[in-house]
Amino acid sequence: MAENLWRHTVNQLDPYISGQAAKDAEKQAALKEVSRLATNENPLGPSPKAVAAMQQAVLDSHFYPDLTSLELRKKLGGLHGIDPENYVTGNGADNIITLVIASFVNPGDEVVYCTPTFSEYHKNTLLVGGTPVEIQTTRDHKFDLEAILEAINDKTKLVIICNPNNPTGTIVADYELRAFFSRLPKHVVAVLDEAYGEFISIPNYSTGVEFMKEGLPVITIRTFSKSYGLAGMRVGYAFAKDEFIRPLQAVREPFACNRVAEAGAIAALDDEEHKQNVLRSNKKEMEKLIKEFRSLGYSVEETHTNFLFIDMKQDTNKLAGELFSQGFIIRPCAVWGFPTFARISIGTSEQNDRLIQALKEIRSGAASQV
The missing domain is CATH 3.40.640.10 (Type I PLP-dependent aspartate aminotransferase-like (Major domain))
Incomplete structure (x- = not known):
């Protein structure tokens, strides 16, 4: 077996897994638009x-x-x-x-x-x-x-x-x-x-x-x-x-x-003007998302980044699948030992509004099945 030739430590390593590429997700799920909110990218792009x-x-x-x-x-x-x-x-x-x-x-x-x-x-x-x-x-x-x-x-x-x-x-x-x-x-x-x-x-x-x-x-x-x-x-x-x-x-x-x-x-x-615009937009959208997530009953940690660490009070692997079907990619945190948490990047104002609406629809659908 070729594996016998590997350096011993290689078997202890896990390949790095990033968020799914938006274009791949669009093809996989036949979606017109996908918002990748899993990899903490800058939604306004470069200068x-x-x-x-x-x-x-x-x-x-x-x-x-x-x-x-x-x-x-x-x-x-x-x-x-x-x-x-x-x-x-x-x-x-x-x-x-x-x-x-x-x-x-x-x-x-x-x-x-x-x-x-x-x-x-x-x-x-x-x-x-x-x-x-x-x-x-x-x-x-x-x-x-x-x-x-x-x-x-x-x-x-x-x-x-x-x-x-x-x-x-x-x-x-x-x-x-x-x-x-x-x-x-x-x-x-x-x-x-x-x-x-x-x-x-x-x-x-x-x-x-x-x-x-x-x-x-x-x-x-x-x-x-x-x-x-x-x-x-x-x-x-x-x-x-x-x-x-x-x-x-x-x-x-x-x-x-x-x-x-x-x-x-x-x-x-x-x-510097572009950078400050990015920081202002991030802060504004962060505050908006925190307020919306808390209104939905989620616990949101104070953040000093361009993403949120959220206890969504449910299995986030399942929730991530439901959001994916609506065109959103988020990062479940079970791999870090937090199965009810998700890391969600702060997107554009439009992306964030659509995300909140999607979460409300998912919650409404779950409630109607009880």
Whole structure:
């Protein structure tokens, strides 16, 4: 059997499963329109400036891209006030996660984080022979920093904090994070996954930028997939002090960020108006959806992202099937151990209105059968 030739850890890995593509769903169910509210994409799309830049860059696609994305790193450095040499770019935030774990974790080392959270921490730790140490989130679905500190031992190499967390949308208070990073032993590196960081609207909330400038031992990961609407281009990056960023630069594959994607990311950073429009729309629709979901009797967690983590008081696998027949794709959370919860992305105003109407019709139909 060819499987006997596989690396031993491969059998422990589960392929990443994303939300179903809208076009595939339309064909499968013969639907005229499908709203994909499972993958936390930006419903307003990328900046027109980014689109124009990418179209222009296609004309030069016979040339290799810049090896280290120097222009993008300069742009990010100017935005954050950080030296461009303290950045590394990659093929999406998930690629950066792979680089971080491959750069620091040896066989037998432990990586500590809370669950439920992004599955790639678990997968990549196993892939390099490390040991994932998973701790349950708090009752209010936040990362349990004290429990993480208690789990640290001589084998611990990384602790990963997803903030805001996926799939719960919750955040930890910045003063708690600052204290947590300060208490880490010298042999432990902190990783702060801020894929949804741009959606945090708390005034004066400190992020990885501030923590790095304060000299705290943290690697911060971000992406252009969410607020910038470039999920299909796959642009992620990390920043950290020199001793933490150099190994990532060494492990990183050549040309990890393609020419078209880099052009789009650079132009996206120049369109602050579009980004603010995305954030305003997201906040407005989020507040509307929370009110509507609660009126339907669902429990909705406070969120700092572009999605909602909702206890829908029923089997969400079944509900997802019913919504699919009406043209909506949502993410049931049974895989994370929450069978009555769903993660639902915040769509356009029209999509959100139709979703609420569909849920009302489903509830009405269920009531009529009692």
